[in-house]
Amino acid sequence: MSDKRGKRGDHPKHLKGRDIGEYYKNKRRKDDGERPHRRSEDGHKKRPKDLKGKALGMYYRDKKHMSREERKEITRKNIMGTILLSERRKEEIQRILESNIFENKSKEKATDYSHVEDSVFKRDFLRIIRGNINDILDEASSELIPDHRLDEMLYSFNQNKADDFQYKLLLKKRKKLPSFEKRVELLELIEKNQVVVISGETGCGKTTQVAQFILDDYIDKRKGSTCKIICTQPRRISAISVAERVAEERSETLGGSVGYQIRLEKKLPRERGSICFCTTGVVLKQMESDPCLTGVSHLILDEIHERDVLSDFLMTIIKKVITKRKDLKLILMSATLNSEAFSKYYDNCPHINIPGFTYPVEEYYLEDVIEKTRFDFGNEYRRYSDRQNRDFSDFIEPHVRLLEKEKKYSRNTCIQLRKAESEKVNLDLIFELLLYICHKESRKGAILVFVTGFAEISNLNTLLEKSGKFPSYKYHIYPLHSQMPTAEQKQIFMPASDGTRKIIISTNIAETSITIDDVVFVIDCGKIKMTNYIPETNSQTLLPEWVSLANANQRRGRAGRVQAGVCYHLFSRARKMLLDQYQKPEILRKRLEDVILVAKMLQLGKIKDFFGKLMNPPTEECTYISLDLLHKLNALDKDENLTPLGFHLAKLPMAPQMGKMILFGAIFGCLNPVLSVAASLDFKDAFQLPLGKEKLAEQKKFELSNGWKSDHLVLFRALEMFQTTYNQRQFCRDYFLSSSTLKMLIDMKKQFMGYLHEMNFVTSLDPAAKEFNVNSDNFSLVKACICAGLYPNVCFYKRTKKRGLLRSLEYEKLEFHPKSVLSRERDFESPLFVYYLRMKSSSDFIHDGTMVYPLPLVFFGDQFDASKQVNNGKVITINNALSFRCGNSTAAIIGDLRDKLNWFLEHKICHPGFIDWRKNGEEIPMLRAIMELITSEDLGDFDSDCFDDCDSS
DNA sequence: GAGCACTGC
Known part of the structure; x- marks a missing residue:
């Protein structure tokens, strides 16, 4: 210890107490190059800070043995298995391919989309990719038109309230809040400025009072009809509870001057002279179709100090909107600490602080x-x-x-x-x-x-x-x-x-x-x-x-x-x-695919420029990785414009992977199970962790997995059983499921159907309708749709003499999270898995997985290559990482079928329409051929040498 | 062999 003490004393001698601490804090930051979270430029020499103990050892071992490039090379050579087709099946498919389906269809892919037939989709799509937010804002109507009759009505209604007993009682309490003392000052500041920052600690009453001050001021001045306030909250719960509280203070019920709107739930207030409490996400979604926020007089963004992605994002867009909509007032509300940063971000707009009141x-x-x-x-x-x-x-x-x-x-x-x-x-x-x-x-x-x-x-x-x-x-x-x-x-x-x-x-x-x-x-x-x-x-x-x-x-x-x-x-x-x-800020701690898609829908131009305007722009590296995934999903083209697929995915309120999954579910006639999986992955799974009964809960969950080797199908089955059981409460108790989460998932599925209907992919709104679920019992197909969405999140299992090793495509060591049903399985018929969430904690975990056979990956993966010739056959490679051996004729058939499928998908995405599996449309034989191919593989028509080959190259 | 928290017309 003594040698360390000697080194410590190098702080300036005049410093004392807190100042010494600050000195070392700053010094340490400086030593770490201001960014303690990031590693040095030379990532190879410094170990990742998040690794400990055994994981760290493994890291060094892997580093020692193989460079990243070497690992990739090995994976490339590594043949995962053989794709076998029986002669009968080959003949069948050959017949379909020769029947000239799609033969006469144009194969051009003009980027001006001139080959796409005119439709609602085409008009909307072209409007979005060719538009620019500035042009829309230029056309924004400026003034709110007063309605004098309404003004008088609102005025007298408010006057009458003054006699209400409950109103008076609560008003007395409100007047004790610190924000009430600042009422006049606040109103004056808001009147004179377009943007104002209000800071104050909990208990000062800003959340419940500020919007009311503004509304009542307008009403009292007989201009209530020109006041429409939207106040955002980061959480659903707070939007509802604040709205309820404010309505109570005004001696009203929800739906009058006060209301709320959150996803899948709303009690809207009257159109004018009102306050609506919304979640940030709702406002953002509304702005996709109305970026000017037409009719809104005041936008209040509450709790912005929490710095969640959505409010950071909203703050940046609004900054642009208010330059064009000069009559829109913006009020930013935050906790006191650091609130000047927000004022600074809005060109040093005025800032007022309300002292908080809490008990000591x-x-x-x-x-x-x-x-x-x-x-x-x-x-x-x-x-x-x-x-x-x-x-x-x-x-x-x-x-x-x-x-x-x-x-x-x-x-x-x-x-x-x-x-x-x-x-x-x-x-x-x-x-x-x-x-x-x-x-x-x-x-x-x-x-x-x-x-x-x-x-x-x-x-x-x-x-x-x-x-x-x-x-x-x-x-x-x-x-x-x-x-x-x-x-x-x-x-x-x-x-x-x-x-x-x-x-x-x-x-x-x-x-x-x-x-x-x-x-x-x-x-x-x-x-x-x-x-x-x-x-x-x-x-x-x-x-x-x-x-x-x-x-x-x-x-x-x-x-x-x-x-x-x-x-x-x-x-x-x-x-x-x-x-x-x-x-x-959360925006620096996340991947940003969905944020990018929303930005594209808002026609904000190049992502890099837009991100640069955020309070804390994400790194270029992080931006690049997210853009790259969107390219891989075929959601963005080379010029960073939305593709037709990207346009659909951006419209859907879910991560793009889930959007892709449900589009495939709709096309392949297995919509209901895929909707369940997509909703669960996008929201949260309904499985609970009952303290003291963890083992039993785990066992019950495994019971639902039914040997399918898929966490995703477990999510589907839980929801399915919940909806068909005669006693839902008992079912939830038995399987340790949250009924409120399950109910939310059911509502989300309905909402997704609404979007698919609007897009014209389905003809009605019931997720379980027979016409959308002709193939829903075919779980091989359902898994394939899941695979289409989750690609390129693929990992593979490598069986060694002692035990299996799970690896990423980059050859990193992974593990199934113990909560995954796959962690309890020993034997896998296929070494391939797709997953949604991979997260490093005590180990590098795959949280949710589905075992898949090679063909879904061959059909839905990218960078397909079947050019490599070996002895008496071909090697098919996907994504430069997954290789499969197959015969010459099989490779030719797969390649051809794959081209046809891709052409068809592209056509379908540009010409949205319902595919009726009950009728024999021209595309059905081709889709059926793919379905049967994928299914036969799952039924065991698959070469068992897939594991043994992993070691040879 | 282990699961911070949010959100979407």
Whole structure:
């Protein structure tokens, strides 16, 4: 330790306390080249920071043995199997191919789309790809036309309200809110400026009051008819609850001056003189057809400090819109911290702060908690690298020395703080702290514990139960996690009965989404799990990180909602000084395919230019990767214009992969199962994690998999059984499914049908209608449609002598996530899998998979190549990565059929229409040939040497 | 052998 202490003292001597911390914080940032998350330019020499232990070892081993190029070369040579066709089948297909279908159709692919017949689709499509948002905005109608009769009606209605008892009662309460004091100032500022930033902490009343101030001001000035306010919320729940609250304050029910709209659910207010609370996504979707927001007088964007993708995106578009729609007022609302950034983004627009009102919350930090509990982290053994140890002692030493000097803390506390273990989430410490609160604190009230995830919730729960010190007659312990049933139960919100205390162990879901009013004590573990996207390796991660100051404040605030509270942060004051002000904006932590498609629909021009206008532009690398995927999906052409397929995918409110999947489902007559899969993947799966019954839940889920070796078909089957069972509640209990999620999925399927109908791919709205499901019992075909959507997310299983190894096409080592039904399977008839989500946490996991045979990939994959001749046959290669051996005539047939299919798909996408499998249209024999080919493969007509060949080259 | 949280006329 002594050598490290020597190095520490190089901060300027005049600095003290907090300033020293800041100095080291900045210094460290500088040392890391300002971007601690990113690796150096030379990615080969530095190891990825997200790898640990065994995974890190594997990384080095792979690096040592093979370069990326070498690996690719090996995969190229690696033949995955043989595609065999019986003579009978070959003859059948040959007959179809010779029957001159499509022979006389034009094969040209003119980029001016002159070969496409005139239709609604063609007009819409050309309008979008040739249009430009500026031209649309130029034509925006400027003024809202007043309706004087309505003005008078609204005025007298408001006057009458003044006598209403409930209204008066609530008005009295409203007047106590800090925002009420700023009412006049706010209105004046909004009147005089087009854009205003309002900042204020929770409890200041900005969310519920600001829109009402504006509306009532308009009505009182007898111009209520020209006021139409839209207020966005980041979450569905808050849009509804805020709307309900505001309607109550106005002594009205929803549908009058107040309403809301979220996906699949709305209670719209009257057209004029009203406030509508919407989710950000709804407004964005509306702007696709009406970018000027016609008729809207005020747009309020709430909670923009959360920096979610949608509100960042909306802020950038609106910036353009308001230059043309001078009468549209924009009000941005955020938390206080860092709110100047938004004002700066809008050319230094005026900024007003409303002081918050919450009850006072005492704050304690790790040193205080150790002092109170006399905790000991135990004997330390080295787990950190030298570098990490040095970083740790660099900032902790000055702090501990200061504490020693002040003599406010015991010797033990100082010893404990110096241990690197003190920076980890320690459940024993939380346990001791809970004991301390329950026995040494006189105050009653619920305790809310923030931990990072499922494992910690589960382990802490067990720890409390097994200790016997938190008996159930005195303590009600609630685990809280989005996937646990408790999150949907009302019980958790009820105050504890006399003599009992609630202890809630939660993820960050309790930071914003779930509010429990009677919390008095908060324990903040200081960590948060975050997804991150790493373009260098094109991988997504889910790993715990330090919270930001904004998170820590938010967690603290949960203790003071209805009375004074206490918050214990389990990090030291020295660590606090190193925390970031805010979390990294979501737009920098994600792949951006869907954002790009929306931008294209809004006719915003080249993506790079548009991204450059965002508050925090994504890196070029990240942009490139997302564009590349859209090219691979054939959604964008070389000039970055939407293709006809891309146009359809952009219209659908789902990730493009899911859109492609359902278009294939419609074409191949197996729509219902594919819609179920698409809805589940795009929203969330309905399977819950019941604490203490994990094993049973897993078993029940596996029961649904029916040997199909597909998580996606399990999702379908769960929904199907739910819809056909006579007792839905019992079914959900038996299989640990969330009925509210299942209901949402059913509604989403209906919504998807609406879009397909509008596009003219189906003739009615029932997903289960027989005419769209002629082939729905053919799961090989359903899997093929899933494959068409999820491609190029392909991985393969390589069987070695001991066990199997799952690899990505780049030869990276993968694993099926234990929640996947595939992780419980041993034997696979085909080594190929498609998946939607791959995420690195403790390992590089495939979260959802479907086993597929080669033919779906051969038909739906890209870069098809059958030119390579071997001994007495051909090698078919897809995507330069997957190779299959087959005979000369088979290769010729597949190539020909594939061309015909692609020509047909392209034609169909440009000429949307319902394909009726019950009638023998000219395309049916070709589609049927493909269907039968794919199905026969699944029935076992597949060469078993596919595994053994993996080792030869 | 393990699952932060959101969202879409």
